[in-house]
Amino acid sequence: MLLVVEQFLNGLQFGLLLFLLAAGLTLVFGIMDFVNLAHGSLYMMGAYFAATFVAWTGNFIFGIVLALGATLLLGIVLEFLALRHLYGRDHLDHVLATFGLILFFNDAVRLIWGPAGLALPLPAWLTVPVQVIPGVFYPAYRLAIIAVALAVALLLYIVVMRTRLGMLIRAGASNREMIGALGINIKLLYTLVFGLGAALAGLAGLMQAPILTVQIGMGENILILAFVIIVIGGIGSIRGAFLAAIFVGLIDTLGRAFLPDLLRKILSSAAASTAAPALSSMLIYMLMAIVLVLRPEGLFPANRR
Amino acid sequence: MKDLLNARNAVAALITAGLILLPLYTSISGNTFALTLFTRIVIFALAASSLNLIMGYGGMMSFGHAAYLGIGGYAVGILAAEGIGSGFVQWPVALAASALFALVIGALSLRTRGVYFIMITLAFAQMAYYVASGLSRYGGDDGLTIYKRSDFAGLINLSNRVQFYYLCLACLFGGLYLIWRIVNSRFGMVVQGQRSNEARMQAIGFPATRYRLACFVIAGTMCGLAGALLANNTDFVSPAVMYWTRSGDLMVMVILGGMGSLFGPVIGAVVYLMLEEFLSQVTEYWALIMGPLLLMIVLFGRGGIDGLLGRFSRG
Numbered sequence: 001m002l003l004v005v006e007q008f009l010n011g012l013q014f015g016l017l018l019f020l021l022a023a024g025l026t027l028v029f030g031i032m033d034f035v036n037l038a039h040g041s042l043y044m045m046g047a048y049f050a051a052t053f054v055a056w057t058g059n060f061i062f063g064i065v066l067a068l069g070a071t072l073l074l075g076i077v078l079e080f081l082a083l084r085h086l087y088g089r090d091h092l093d094h095v096l097a098t099f100g101l102i103l104f105f106n107d108a109v110r111l112i113w114g115p116a117g118l119a120l121p122l123p124a125w126l127t128v129p130v131q132v133i134p135g136v137f138y139p140a141y142r143l144a145i146i147a148v149a150l151a152v153a154l155l156l157y158i159v160v161m162r163t164r165l166g167m168l169i170r171a172g173a174s175n176r177e178m179i180g181a182l183g184i185n186i187k188l189l190y191t192l193v194f195g196l197g198a199a200l201a202g203l204a205g206l207m208q209a210p211i212l213t214v215q216i217g218m219g220e221n222i223l224i225l226a227f228v229i230i231v232i233g234g235i236g237s238i239r240g241a242f243l244a245a246i247f248v249g250l251i252d253t254l255g256r257a258f259l260p261d262l263l264r265k266i267l268s269s270a271a272a273s274t275a276a277p278a279l280s281s282m283l284i285y286m287l288m289a290i291v292l293v294l295r296p297e298g299l300f301p302a303n304r305r
Numbered sequence: 306m307k308d309l310l311n312a313r314n315a316v317a318a319l320i321t322a323g324l325i326l327l328p329l330y331t332s333i334s335g336n337t338f339a340l341t342l343f344t345r346i347v348i349f350a351l352a353a354s355s356l357n358l359i360m361g362y363g364g365m366m367s368f369g370h371a372a373y374l375g376i377g378g379y380a381v382g383i384l385a386a387e388g389i390g391s392g393f394v395q396w397p398v399a400l401a402a403s404a405l406f407a408l409v410i411g412a413l414s415l416r417t418r419g420v421y422f423i424m425i426t427l428a429f430a431q432m433a434y435y436v437a438s439g440l441s442r443y444g445g446d447d448g449l450t451i452y453k454r455s456d457f458a459g460l461i462n463l464s465n466r467v468q469f470y471y472l473c474l475a476c477l478f479g480g481l482y483l484i485w486r487i488v489n490s491r492f493g494m495v496v497q498g499q500r501s502n503e504a505r506m507q508a509i510g511f512p513a514t515r516y517r518l519a520c521f522v523i524a525g526t527m528c529g530l531a532g533a534l535l536a537n538n539t540d541f542v543s544p545a546v547m548y549w550t551r552s553g554d555l556m557v558m559v560i561l562g563g564m565g566s567l568f569g570p571v572i573g574a575v576v577y578l579m580l581e582e583f584l585s586q587v588t589e590y591w592a593l594i595m596g597p598l599l600l601m602i603v604l605f606g607r608g609g610i611d612g613l614l615g616r617f618s619r620g
Contacts, residue, residue, distance in 0.1 A: 035420060037553075085604055091420055092366055096560050097603040099553045104596025111590050224431060224549060231424045278439025285428040285435075289413060292425045296417040 005136050007257040008250070013142045015249020016149035020204035021222060022229040022241040023156060024197025030173045030236025031193050034083065035091050037098035039201050039226065040219025041105035046071045046202025047209040047218065048109060051118040060123045067206050068199055075198020079191050087190065106216050117215035120206070145207050152203065153242060160238060169193060173236060225252075228288045234298030244299065248284050255280040313614040317568040320575060324474055328467045340466050346578045347473045348534045351480050353558040353570035355527035358484050360556070361565030362493065363520045364500030365415070368423045369430025370555050373403045373525050375437055375547030377532020382449040382542040392455030392463070396533050403529025404522050406433070411521035415514050430552055437544040448543025455537055463537055473534050477571070480527050485567055487523065496520045561602060563611025572610050 025039050049070045054063030078101075086097055122141055129137035160166035168189055171179045180186040205219065212218065229248050233240025259280045263272035291299060324347065331340040352374060359365040380399035389395065410429040417425055443449045454463040463469045487493045495516050498506045507513050536542040545551070554577070562573025580598075584591035606613060 029420075035423075082600055082604070089603075091423065092360075092556075092560060092564075093603045095366075095368070095423070095553075096557060097600045099557060100596040100599030100603070102550075102596070103592035103599070107590045107592035107596070111593065220550070224427065227424055228428060231421060231428075235420060274439060274441050278435050281435040281438070282432045285432045288428045289425060289432075292417050292421060293413050296421060298421075 002136055003257070005133065006138065007254055009132070009138055009142065009146070010257075011250035011253035012246065013146050013149075013249070014253050015246035016146055016153070017204050017208055018222070018225055018229055018249055019242050019245035020149055020152060020200045020207075021226040022233070022245050023153075023238055024200040025226050026230040026233070026236055026238060026241045027169070027193055028197045029230065031169060032087050032190055033176075034087060035094040035098070036083075036197075037095060037223065038078075038101035038105065039197070040223030041102050042071060042075060042198045042201040042219070043205035043208075043222065044105065044109065044214075044216070044219035045074055046205030047120070047214040048113060048118065049202070050206035050209055051120045051214045052113075054120060060126075064206055068202055071202025071205075072195050072199040075202075076191055076195040078198070079194040083194065084187065084190065102220070109216050115216065117213040119213055120209040122210045126210075141210060148203075148207065152200070156238065165192075225284070228284055231298055232288055232291045234301040237298070237300045240298060240300030248287070251287060252280075252284050255283040259283075311614075313566075313568075313611065316572065316614055320568075320571060328470055332467070337466065340470055342578070342582060344466075344470050344473055344538055345535075346574055347470070347477050348531050348538060349555070349558065349578060350571040350574035351473070351477045351534070352528050352531035353555050353562070353574045354477070354480055354484060355524045355531065356555050357559045357564065357566075357570040358487065358527070359521055359524040360559055361569070362484075362488055362500070363496045363517060363524075365517060365521060366419075366423045367414075367426040367521075367524075368549070368552050368556065369410075369426035369428075369433075370524075370528055371549070371551035372406065372430035372433040372547050373528035374532040374535055374551065375433060375542070375544065376403050376406055377529035377534075378536035378542035378546060379437060379440075379443070379449070379532075380529075381455060381533045381536045382451050383443055385451045385453060385455075386443060386449060390453050390456045392457045395455050396530070399533040400526050400529050403532065404526040407522045407525025408518070411518045411525070415517050415521065427549055427552070430547060431549060434544050434547040434549075437547060444543070446544060448541055448545070451536060451540045451542065454540065455533070469537070473538075476530060476534060480530070481567060481571070483523075483527070487520075488567070492516065492519070557599060561599075561609050563609035563614075566609075566611040569609055569611035576610065 021039065021043055024042075025036060028034050028036050028039075046067060049067035050064055052063075053066040053070070054060055057063045057066065082097070082101075086094055126141040126144060128140050130140045130143055132138045132143070158166075160169060168179065168184055171184075172186065172189060172193075176186070204222075208218075208222075225248065229244045230241055232248065233242075233244030260272060260276035263276050263279070266272075267275065324343070327343055328340060331337060352370070355373075356367065356370045359367055377399040380402045381395045384390075384395045384398060410426065414422055414425045414429065438446050454469075457463070461468055461472060463472070488497070495506065495511050499511070499513050499517060503513050532546070535546065558573035558577050559570045560573070561577055562571065563569030580595065581591065584594055588594070602609070608615070
């Protein structure tokens, strides 16, 4: 029972983290129709910036805020220099260009920070275990991730659904030319949205950093997961991304935790211990394949025109 | 005759002649490294050409094409590990396994379009990657060493560098010939028609998905052959050949060379792999140059190298 609660919280935390990454991706895709493989690189850069700034300033919160700002800036510069010229091009061009950016970022990080990973140590007040329900202790830091991610999700919802900026974003998603014709500075809007997406990816990266090590290529595996999420949720839909992210986080975590035991009941223990790791890694890809076969547009398609 | 004399054909002829004459150069100069490098290039050119068949002509943007490299490779590797060394068994199994995989994932993936297709093929390739990582009997994550190359009963000796090179080259030209025949056949016309306007082709009465699926399976099988060659070339197969960045590499080769042009992917593979080799000799941080270079190619060089040559020919 204890284990189930703990793994459930782990899954929720992982899912919310994935949501932060997927939200930026789906915004950029939904509004600019741009496939950004380099989103995972921004996630990685967020983690590296955080490790560096926290070490510099000696203050966890201050370092994190600086890192967030740096990732936002990086996203804006990237969009301004290169990516904005690719809007309206074929998706394949996006894939190729951002694939090039991944290569660039990985080697740039290796050049600046070296091939060895970095660690981002937590301040003492975040390492204490918290009693969530009687008898179940859970690390404060992971609870903090859940809280921050939920707050960001709420904020994102309010911004997109309740503000003028959000209205423009939604309008841009459903008809690009029209809102340009109505006198909205669409280029600025695009740059802002891309920066926002970059900051969200950076936030996900820096929050994950203390749990895993900060290393080159850390953004690649998780990027694929984020893509799986936006495809399951329906590309361009934030609500879909939110639900799909939590779903994927839970399935992945619970699958890894309980599938080996479950398989051992059916198969011989040798066969189970061989099959379980592969099967639990495949679970979410199978889920995606099933969703795409049954509902090729994802579970919550964004703009039904 | 005048049509034949243009920059595009000149480059194709030059590369073809270069590839055929390469072993002559290496045996005179004793530069065996060039032969090893070009064997790899030729194998990847075959893989990229097969991707070009579905991507360039069929409009199916598969982001999981490297899966077949792994499947072909593992078919050879697993059979070799189980003591079946005959190429007459290994290679047909490699082709059949790739074809079967392509048939299954194609039947599911072709229900989707656009970015969803890119993503679902990626997902299936990742699944194959994880299955291979889980094969603890065959090395798992660490990969599988192949101690003896495929044995063709004295017909051809794969351990002889030159013979193996020419075998790879023959496979490449055979593959290109097949693609050329397919593209110019009625079947190929239907597939290309569907790329342009699927609804119209369907209205004329062609079962769209069946044609695409057949094309998808042919491309997968061809890439499986490249996988079998690659495993023999490196004497090793590991899940890493199926990783999604490998699929990305193949896509880059096709786009770099020129999508939907018969010889484009060959040029793309030659340029991409030689650039990688050259840059990594100059600096350890070769991707620092390669990355922005790819970005530049996308930004300024539409249609790839073949497109550039085409424009040059027209003056």
